[in-house]
Amino acid sequence: MAVLAFAESLTGSIKKAGLEAVAYGHRVAQALGTECIALTIGTPEGASTLGQYGANKVVNVDAAKDFDSQTYAAVLANAAKQLGCDVVVFSHSTSGKSLAGRVAVRLDAGLVSAAISAPSTDGGFQVKKSVFSGKGFATYNITTANKVLTVAGNTFRPEVVGSDVAVENITVEAPAGRVRVKETSTVSGTVPLPEAELVVSAGRGMKGPENWGIIEEMAGILGATTACSRPVADIHWRPHHEHVGQTGVAIRPTLYIAIGISGAIQHLAGVNQSKVIVVINKDPEAPFFKAADYGVVGDLFDVVPRLNEALKKFKASNN
Amino acid sequence: MKLLVCVSQTPDTTTKIKFANGDTEFDASGVQFIMNPYDEWYALVRALELKEQLKAGSVTLFHVGPKANEAMIRKGLAIGADNAVRVDAEANSSFFVAKQIAAYAKQEGMDAVFFGKETIDYNGSEVPAIVAELLDMPFISYATKMEVTGTVATLDRDIEGGKEVVEVDFPFVLSCAKGMAEQRIPNMRGIMMAKRKPIQVVPAVEAADAAVVVKYDYPAEKTGVKLIDPENMDELVNLLHNEAKVI
Ligand SMILES: Cc1cc2nc3c(=O)[nH]c(=O)nc-3n(C[C@H](O)[C@H](O)[C@H](O)COP(=O)(O)OP(=O)(O)OC[C@H]3O[C@@H](n4cnc5c(N)ncnc54)[C@H](O)[C@@H]3O)c2cc1C
Numbered sequence: 001m002a003v004l005a006f007a008e009s010l011t012g013s014i015k016k017a018g019l020e021a022v023a024y025g026h027r028v029a030q031a032l033g034t035e036c037i038a039l040t041i042g043t044p045e046g047a048s049t050l051g052q053y054g055a056n057k058v059v060n061v062d063a064a065k066d067f068d069s070q071t072y073a074a075v076l077a078n079a080a081k082q083l084g085c086d087v088v089v090f091s092h093s094t095s096g097k098s099l100a101g102r103v104a105v106r107l108d109a110g111l112v113s114a115a116i117s118a119p120s121t122d123g124g125f126q127v128k129k130s131v132f133s134g135k136g137f138a139t140y141n142i143t144t145a146n147k148v149l150t151v152a153g154n155t156f157r158p159e160v161v162g163s164d165v166a167v168e169n170i171t172v173e174a175p176a177g178r179v180r181v182k183e184t185s186t187v188s189g190t191v192p193l194p195e196a197e198l199v200v201s202a203g204r205g206m207k208g209p210e211n212w213g214i215i216e217e218m219a220g221i222l223g224a225t226t227a228c229s230r231p232v233a234d235i236h237w238r239p240h241h242e243h244v245g246q247t248g249v250a251i252r253p254t255l256y257i258a259i260g261i262s263g264a265i266q267h268l269a270g271v272n273q274s275k276v277i278v279v280i281n282k283d284p285e286a287p288f289f290k291a292a293d294y295g296v297v298g299d300l301f302d303v304v305p306r307l308n309e310a311l312k313k314f315k316a317s318n319n
Numbered sequence: 320m321k322l323l324v325c326v327s328q329t330p331d332t333t334t335k336i337k338f339a340n341g342d343t344e345f346d347a348s349g350v351q352f353i354m355n356p357y358d359e360w361y362a363l364v365r366a367l368e369l370k371e372q373l374k375a376g377s378v379t380l381f382h383v384g385p386k387a388n389e390a391m392i393r394k395g396l397a398i399g400a401d402n403a404v405r406v407d408a409e410a411n412s413s414f415f416v417a418k419q420i421a422a423y424a425k426q427e428g429m430d431a432v433f434f435g436k437e438t439i440d441y442n443g444s445e446v447p448a449i450v451a452e453l454l455d456m457p458f459i460s461y462a463t464k465m466e467v468t469g470t471v472a473t474l475d476r477d478i479e480g481g482k483e484v485v486e487v488d489f490p491f492v493l494s495c496a497k498g499m500a501e502q503r504i505p506n507m508r509g510i511m512m513a514k515r516k517p518i519q520v521v522p523a524v525e526a527a528d529a530a531v532v533v534k535y536d537y538p539a540e541k542t543g544v545k546l547i548d549p550e551n552m553d554e555l556v557n558l559l560h561n562e563a564k565v566i
């Protein structure tokens with residue numbers, strides 16, 4: 001039995017979420033001592049490179065380009081049966097999340113979403129995930145023969161472990177979609193927040209939207225994505241898609257720089273899974289410092305320009 | 320139109336979390352519970368708005384959980400739902416919950432099943448897709464806007480780094496995210512009326528748990544923040560590069 005990883009390609013090419021599903025599929029296959037087969041839908045660009053990230057085999061299904069969870073789930077479940085796969089892996093992305101449950105029903109499989117570990121097979125089939133806004137972890141045991149997993153973003157980084165493989169086209173049964181996609185728009189240029197490795201975020205301490213130049217400058221130097229606290233989005237200083245936290249986007253970057261943000265629990269809920277947190281705040285009592293790895297107590301209007309200069313110097317000497 | 324809104328109960332984000340029984344169980348003692356925010360603010364309110372627009376139909380709340388959770392259900396009735404159904408059982412797994420919802424929605428011939436985008440405790444985002452498959456219905460996840468004309472709904476949904484506009488015919492399943500509606504605070508009249516609204520209690524349909532928690536643990540404590548002199552930002556850059564290795 002093999003592992004099937006869905007390499008999603010919403011915009012015609014395979015992005016990070018798709019690569020991460022394959023990187024995780026590879027790890028799961030290793031843990032189970034089997035192969036990882038990557039599946040693409042609609043002949044995306046770069047399918048053969050999935051071999052580099054751990055796919056032993058890549059198969060493509062030419063189904064409708066428009067995303068429809070009913071069609072896609074049928075493709076995945078039927079392909080899993082056809083290819084003899086008992087574990088199906090998705091990224092914990094919007095499409096992965098809308099498919100995992102459906103595929104689990106079709107395969108009578110137990111489902112665990114947003115996994116942060118490869119399965120451990122002593123004592124069943126156990127995977128771990130973060131729960132209660134990062135205040136705990138839960139280990140699940142899946143008891144069914146088939147399993148479906150989604151992997152949390154920025155957890156299993158795509159690494160080159162092999163080389164390109166030929167893409168094989170296969171045909172599987174699937175019903176026509178009933179959702180009609182009228183329009184798709186993506187913000188181009190910047191890395192979307194859920195995928196970003198480096199995030200520069202600012203809050204009400206900024207005093208007004210006109211002061212965001214120094215934040216954007218820092219993001220530019222680092223190649224980071226910008227984020228903000230909720231009140232800042234609510235009062236329209238920043239666009240809503242930048243809002244992180246319990247009610248906004250939950251992220252897991254390697255570096256989160258929080259500037260002029262107090263660190264309320266609802267904010268932390270969305271960012272406390274970051275690998276390294278830097279906090280810049282003039283109030284030494286700000287709760288964020290308790291969750292931080294590095295802290296600077298000072299006025300952001302002095303500290304941030306100074307940090308930007310230091311970063312520029314560093315980038316110049318490292319290029 | 321018959322609209323079903325599925326609501327769950329979750330610990331408030333500010334609550335301290337404890338585990339019991341050798342860290343194999345969640346310890347609910349002393350925990351402050353709330354209605355899952357996405358269910359309350361977005362799914363329920365948008366369903367009510369739709370009923371108001373159509374000037375017909377009904378909004379039924381659906382909850383899988385013990386009797387103690389009825390206070391939460393009453394709040395949903397006070398916000399404006401017409402009636403509620405409670406499956407008298409512990410919600411131990413997404414499959415179990417989804418089977419209950421699907422069985423009821425099918426029996427009652429629901430025109431749309433509304434969900435929050437995820438619960439804030441286990442953040443699974445699992446139940447809505449399972450229900451959609453069990454009902455063999457289209458599923459629009461992470462909807463941020465919905466317009467209904469006749470039997471067609473047009474929705475905006477979040478996708479990675481962007482959005483999609485889709486059209487779908489009723490019946491369908493949707494999960495609701497920020498933007499869908501504005502939170503409604505129950506008023507005195509709503510609270511009084513809620514007392515007389517029925518909560519029907521039904522037994523659970525049989526469903527196996529395919530994935531269950533066997534162990535909890537706590538995250539490692541942060542070892543303490545390293546404070547850097549605000550005058551010396553070269554030092555911070557140095558630490559991020561050489562010690563943390565993140566830039
Ligand atoms: C149900 C619920 C859900 C919520 N969800 C979210 C969510 O998803 N995300 C979220 O962010 N919030 C959320 N909140 C709000 C949250 O509780 C906080 O109110 C919010 O995060 C505070 O934003 P802030 O830190 O930007 O502003 P403030 O709390 O006003 O903090 C500003 C900080 O800037 C510092 N500062 C001011 N001037 C300077 C300066 N010149 N230099 C350096 N530092 C300075 C101050 O010391 C202070 O710490 C939610 C709240 C509730 C009740």
Ligand SMILES: Nc1ncnc2c1ncn2[C@@H]1O[C@H](COP(=O)(O)O)[C@@H](O)[C@H]1O
Nearest residue numbers: 325327383410435437438443444445446
């Ligand atoms: N016990 C429950 N009773 C009713 N609906 C639920 C229950 N648990 C979850 N839901 C619904 O399913 C959605 C997604 O939950 P989850 O899959 O747990 O993230 C929630 O936002 C609710 O709308």
